[in-house]
Amino acid sequence: MKIGILGGGAAGFFGAIHCAETYPQHEVVLLEKANKLLAKVLVSGGGRCNVTHDCPDNGLLVQFYPRGNKELRSAFEKFSVKDTIAWYKKRGVILKTESDGRMFPITDNSETIANCLLDAAREAGVRIYSNLQQVRLYKNTNGFTVKVKDEREFHFDRILIATGGFPKLEGFNWLKELGHDIVEPVPSLFTFNLKDHPLAALPGISVEKAEVKVMGTKLIQEGPLLITHWGLSGPAILRLSAWGARELHEKEYKFDIMVNWLPNFKEESLRAAIDSFKEQNIKKQIQGQSPFREISARLWKWFCDAASIPDTLKWADISKKQLNVLVEKLLRSIFPVEGKSTFKDEFVTAGGVSLKDVDFKTMQSKKCPGMYFAGEVLNIDAITGGFNFQAAWTTGYIAGISMGL
Ligand SMILES: Cc1cc2nc3c(=O)[nH]c(=O)nc-3n(C[C@H](O)[C@H](O)[C@H](O)COP(=O)(O)OP(=O)(O)OC[C@H]3O[C@@H](n4cnc5c(N)ncnc54)[C@H](O)[C@@H]3O)c2cc1C
Numbered sequence: 001m002k003i004g005i006l007g008g009g010a011a012g013f014f015g016a017i018h019c020a021e022t023y024p025q026h027e028v029v030l031l032e033k034a035n036k037l038l039a040k041v042l043v044s045g046g047g048r049c050n051v052t053h054d055c056p057d058n059g060l061l062v063q064f065y066p067r068g069n070k071e072l073r074s075a076f077e078k079f080s081v082k083d084t085i086a087w088y089k090k091r092g093v094i095l096k097t098e099s100d101g102r103m104f105p106i107t108d109n110s111e112t113i114a115n116c117l118l119d120a121a122r123e124a125g126v127r128i129y130s131n132l133q134q135v136r137l138y139k140n141t142n143g144f145t146v147k148v149k150d151e152r153e154f155h156f157d158r159i160l161i162a163t164g165g166f167p168k169l170e171g172f173n174w175l176k177e178l179g180h181d182i183v184e185p186v187p188s189l190f191t192f193n194l195k196d197h198p199l200a201a202l203p204g205i206s207v208e209k210a211e212v213k214v215m216g217t218k219l220i221q222e223g224p225l226l227i228t229h230w231g232l233s234g235p236a237i238l239r240l241s242a243w244g245a246r247e248l249h250e251k252e253y254k255f256d257i258m259v260n261w262l263p264n265f266k267e268e269s270l271r272a273a274i275d276s277f278k279e280q281n282i283k284k285q286i287q288g289q290s291p292f293r294e295i296s297a298r299l300w301k302w303f304c305d306a307a308s309i310p311d312t313l314k315w316a317d318i319s320k321k322q323l324n325v326l327v328e329k330l331l332r333s334i335f336p337v338e339g340k341s342t343f344k345d346e347f348v349t350a351g352g353v354s355l356k357d358v359d360f361k362t363m364q365s366k367k368c369p370g371m372y373f374a375g376e377v378l379n380i381d382a383i384t385g386g387f388n389f390q391a392a393w394t395t396g397y398i399a400g401i402s403m404g405l
Pocket residue numbers: 006007008009010011012031032033034036037038039040041043044045046049050051052135162163164165345346347348374375376377385386387388389390392
């Protein structure tokens with residue numbers, strides 16, 4: 001049997017390697033449109049490649065996937081984070097875990113991962129073609145034909161589509177024509193812009209834990225929050241952008257958010273903490289010291305300014321109204337978001353081939369027999385932390401071991 005793999009990224013390579021290893025009797029050919037193989041692996045994780053996330057519990061792992069969590073539950077039983085770690089270890093690549101759970105090769109170099117995949121593919125006998133530029137796929141009665149630049153043709157009995165995501169719906173037309181439903185692609189993982197907002201005068205200031213809510217929706221996330229010179233970023237915002245990718249796209253990235261800067265306090269306990277601090281510092285200036293270790297001196301000054309508390313005002317002289325505004329700002333600051341910015345260069349697209357059209361036991365299309373899918377071409381995406389690659393390894397593996405049956 002002749003098996004084709006379209007796309008030389010993480011999912012395509014993993015699928016090709018496992019297919020060629022599982023079925024040495026079949027011919028496995030990988031076709032890459034661009035001149036560089038594994039280009040995203042090489043730039044990923046700031047050049048270090050965040051291969052996976054230290055999360056051995058599959059039930060917990062799926063919670064990091066705004067799209068695909070239901071389908072990946074059973075897929076991770078077949079190839080989990082533990083399997084990823086073991087697979088690389090078997091090939092001499094040791095992964096280390098950072099304090100936030102992200103896993104990288106101990107070399108801190110993404111070339112280690114790319115070279116490992118290239119070596120494994122060659123050893124398994126995968127034939128690799130790159131720089132094919134124009135790649136067109138045709139379905140015919142006895143399989144698939146792929147025409148590339150200079151009109152060269154390849155014929156396959158089965159084919160794995162591992163072409164990654166496309167930013168526009170039109171990019172998926174060729175898969176739509178073969179009967180697949182496509183979920184419109186929209187960006188995921190972005191930061192929030194606050195246009196000309198005074199908060200942006202505090203870039204670099206962060207809080208360890210804030211609760212951020214998108215007003216008028218059910219979207220809510222808790223986690224570290226970072227002020228940037230254009231608005232708000234940090235894990236709490238990135239998670240909101242991932243879970244709210246479609247809803248926020250529909251709002252054209254214009255909405256209000258409510259930030260609770262001290263989510264560990266209820267209003268009553270917050271007022272009690274301020275009262276106690278006030279009693280102990282009654283003769284001191286309010287702006288002089290933040291009563292909360294979670295709120296830095298500069299951020300505290302911003303809250304005082306927002307509550308119209310002058311530099312020189314002492315705790316003894318704070319009015320009830322000023323105190324109420326302070327509490328309101330600490331627990332319920334409202335910010336108007338006007339637009340988004342890409343998080344570093346790391347963009348992920350939500351959307352792609354509808355998961356309803358794919359049998360996750362094998363990754364075979366339910367609409368086009370003989371066609372398989374893996375990686376970001378599917379409507380699967382996750383927050384940052386190594387989860388997107390884990391989905392590519394898992395779906396690539398399942399497709400690879402199923403395609404030659
Ligand atoms: C800058 C950046 C950094 C990232 N860092 C991380 C990270 O550290 N950890 C993490 O988990 N995720 C990270 N991600 C996300 C991760 O890179 C992707 O989820 C992952 O690469 C998806 O793998 P894939 O094989 O499905 O697609 P891709 O890596 O996009 O590979 C698809 C390949 O198919 C080729 N192709 C497209 N169309 C055709 C065609 N018709 N014929 C033949 N070939 C075709 C493309 O040229 C490409 O080489 C990052 C993303 C970006 C953009």
